[in-house]
Amino acid sequence: MEYELFYWPGIQGRGEFIRLALEDAGARYVDVARGPEGVKAIARVLRGEGFEGPAPFAPPVLKHGPLVIAQVANILHYLAPRLGLAPDGEAAQHQALQLQLTVVDLVAEVHDTHHPLSTALYYEDQKPESRRRAASFVSQRLPKFLGYFERALARNGEGEHLLGGTVSYVDLSLFQVVEGLRYAFPRAMALAEPKVPRVVALRDRVAERPRLAAYLSSPRRLAFNESGIFRRYPELDLVPGEE
Amino acid sequence: MEYELFYWPGIQGRGEFIRLALEDAGARYVDVARGPEGVKAIARVLRGEGFEGPAPFAPPVLKHGPLVIAQVANILHYLAPRLGLAPDGEAAQHQALQLQLTVVDLVAEVHDTHHPLSTALYYEDQKPESRRRAASFVSQRLPKFLGYFERALARNGEGEHLLGGTVSYVDLSLFQVVEGLRYAFPRAMALAEPKVPRVVALRDRVAERPRLAAYLSSPRRLAFNESGIFRRYPELDLVPGEE
Known part of the structure; x- marks a missing residue:
């Protein structure tokens, strides 16, 4: 079906x-x-x-x-x-859902870097507030979330997957988070990535999966753009300590 | 256990x-x-x-x-x-999770009415922005969410529960949302409630469940306060159209 x-x-x-x-x-x-x-x-x-x-x-x-x-x-x-993208067993599937919901929380915070006041307003109508929110995001939240996933990988066996011994949907979602953050906050990510080598290595392994690689190079994979969640606004591309 | x-x-x-x-x-x-x-x-x-x-x-x-x-x-x-608080069957349990995640989204938006810029700042350091976010919340988001749950109730049989024929955890969560919104935004809720009679009736039925009523009148049920998610700040207690 x-x-x-x-x-x-x-x-x-x-x-x-x-x-x-x-x-x-x-x-x-x-x-x-x-x-x-x-x-x-x-x-x-x-x-x-x-x-x-x-x-x-x-x-x-x-x-x-x-x-x-x-x-x-x-x-x-x-x-x-x-x-075939779930870990085995009820317990592991609840652990997967926990991690995925943490991805969802991160994505919502990324969205709010360009819409801190209202989804009913344009970004252009909330630019100063967006800059303050983005400054806080790259200083505190981005390192906190990436560090969290780095530790989750370190706790799981060889650290090649977030859960169990094979890839799960959560690994694919973490790949997407890294791609999106690189697009939206390239300067902050350049500083953050050396501290989360397992996250970066996971991103690379996911990108090489044959069907996923084929998809990523197909027209079905749209480019990131400024109507989506991960947006590249130069004025929001801050590093920790900038305001 | x-x-x-x-x-x-x-x-x-x-x-x-x-x-x-x-x-x-x-x-x-x-x-x-x-x-x-x-x-x-x-x-x-x-x-x-x-x-x-x-x-x-x-x-x-x-x-x-x-x-x-x-x-x-x-x-x-x-x-x-x-x-004993889940609806029967896999499909209904995914419908329940969908509704609960919508409650979670609403709760996150309520949180952001007093923390629109950063969770690392105090409310007192983001008061003007909080007022703008709260104005948008009571004008657009609060009626949208409550209307959504009203329609979900109307779609389900007699409209007494969100899913199936008995109470589920999602009904209990919607009770809590109504309680919290009444605490945080009493003026907006007084205007909104007449438009969502099924939501209000569900809130009343949940409050009368014997074990829950006993809990709600016990010392284990803490009062809402200004360290939680639902906070009563008079300056944020707006109605639609106020800014």
């Missing part, structure tokens, strides 16, 4: 975490909103048309047969055992 | 969503940090001492036998089937 992903066309955004898992597994899926009438299809699913159960609050949304679910970590927790 | 909850003493905070489930189920649990040396116990668990698997990024943390997990929605997703 084919998977249907509903996410805004034109950006990687939160949908990319789902795409990476589907692509790495070689799963059959339709990226609905990139087809004709795709944005209308998103509107229909957000209104709850054509299925039972709660409507999504926001994309990304996954449809699989009669089931429609939202929230990145929830979708990945559902997909991963089906795609 | 007893549950151990690790969360900052002195506030309801994110830990309260876990407490409500444990209390409603009549589960045996220890609120570790309210005992002697409790904050040191939190520090040890955050350092990953004494267990395998990833350390938590932040409290709340649940320990159950050898398993240690963090993140509110993850902990509840683990506990709920054990406490």
Whole structure:
């Protein structure tokens, strides 16, 4: 049964975490909103048309047969055992969900570096506040999150995966976080990366996985841009201590 | 086997969503940090001492036998089937997790009404920005979230529960959201509540559940205060249209 992903066309955004898992597994899926009438299809699913159960609050949304679910970590927790990207056992799957939710928290903080006051305002209407939030992010939060994942890798056997002995969806998501942070905060990342060698090595191993490498060099992988979550604004590309 | 909850003493905070489930189920649990040396116990668990698997990024943390997990929605997703607070079946449990993660998002936005620029600064150091964020929150986000949960209730049978035919942990969390919003934004809630009668009725039914009512009137239920997530600052108690 084919998977249907509903996410805004034109950006990687939160949908990319789902795409990476589907692509790495070689799963059959339709990226609905990139087809004709795709944005209308998103509107229909957000209104709850054509299925039972709660409507999504926001994309990304996954449809699989009669089931429609939202929230990145929830979708990945559902997909991963089906795609061969979950660690074995209930305990490890809760540990994976814990790590993924920490990725989700990091992504929300990245989003708020360019929208600290309101999602209803443009970035241009909250630039001074964005700079203060970005300064705090690169000084405190970015090193804290990366250090956290570095220690999680160090605690897990050889440190090649976040959980267990094989790759899981959380490893793919950490790859995406590194890519996004490199795009949005290249100066801070240049300083941060030498302190998290396991994170960087994981990023490199994920990038070399054959199906993922094929995806990353395909037109399906959109470039980062300033409509997504990870945005490159030179005025926010700060290093710790800058304000 | 007893549950151990690790969360900052002195506030309801994110830990309260876990407490409500444990209390409603009549589960045996220890609120570790309210005992002697409790904050040191939190520090040890955050350092990953004494267990395998990833350390938590932040409290709340649940320990159950050898398993240690963090993140509110993850902990509840683990506990709920054990406490009789999960809907039946895998599909419904993913729908529950979706709704709970939407509660988590709302709670994060409430937190950011008093910390829009940085968690490393005091509220007093970001007051003008807090006011702008709170204005946006009560105008746009609060009605959007409450309307979302109202529609989720309307879609589910008689509208008495968010999922299935009995109470789930998500219902308990929505109760807590209403309580917190009434505390933090009483003027906006007085305007919003008439538009979401199912949400208000759910809040009332949850408050009357015998074990929960006993908990709510016990000393274990701390009062809301200005160290928690839901804070009452008169200058942020705005209504839509105020700036």
